[in-house]
Amino acid sequence: MHTIGTKSSSSGPPEPDGDDDEADERLRPARSPARDLLPLLAGAATTTAGVGAVLALADIDSPLRAPFTLFFLLAAPAAAVATALRKLEPVGRVLASLSAATAVNLLVAQGMLAVHRWSAPGGIAAVAALSSLILLLVLVRRLRGRTERGRAS
Structure with missing residues (x-):
């Protein structure tokens, strides 16, 4: 017959009883499902936009x-601008990035129509290029800020 040992104090964290994997599970804080869902949604959005392009x-x-391409045309510039506006509150960042995405799309269309070079693939390529440029400028600015702070210390 197997006996079950009891502990005299239940106020502290559980004591490991030799099984390290089981002890790690008890001591590790539970992850929230929303924290696991965000990277999954970001990956799904990136895949959808890429397939649309x-x-x-x-x-x-x-x-x-049509729906995937429209998603790409809104999501690519919006994601780039949202990266630049990281210090804004979430609702303000969403509204500003969607407005900027609409403005980028309208400016690309207007510019292509003005020079009589309108084409759907050309517009998609131009929006992708502008979104990449915005994202690249944001990343360069952040890296430059880190190196300047590192020199000041």
């Missing part, structure tokens, strides 16, 4: 082409 650039006929 590929479908439009490759001129593939698919019922998903």
Whole structure:
């Protein structure tokens, strides 16, 4: 017959009883499901936007082409601008980045129409290039800020 040992004090953290994996599970704080969901949603959004850009650039006929391409045209510049506005409150950052995404799309369309070079693949490429440029400038600014702070210390 197997006996079960009892502990005299239950106020402190549980004592490991030889099984390290079991002790680690008891001492580790529980992860929130929302914390696990955010990277998953970001990956799904990136995949959806990428598929939309590929479908439009490759001129593939698919019922998903229009919604995925529209998602790319809104998400790419919005994500780049949202990265730049990291210090804003979340609601303000979402509104500002969606407004900026709309402005980027309108400026690309207006510029292409003004020079008589309108094409859907060209517009998608231009939006992708501008979004990449915005993101690159933000990353360069952050890296430059880190090196200057490192020199000042």
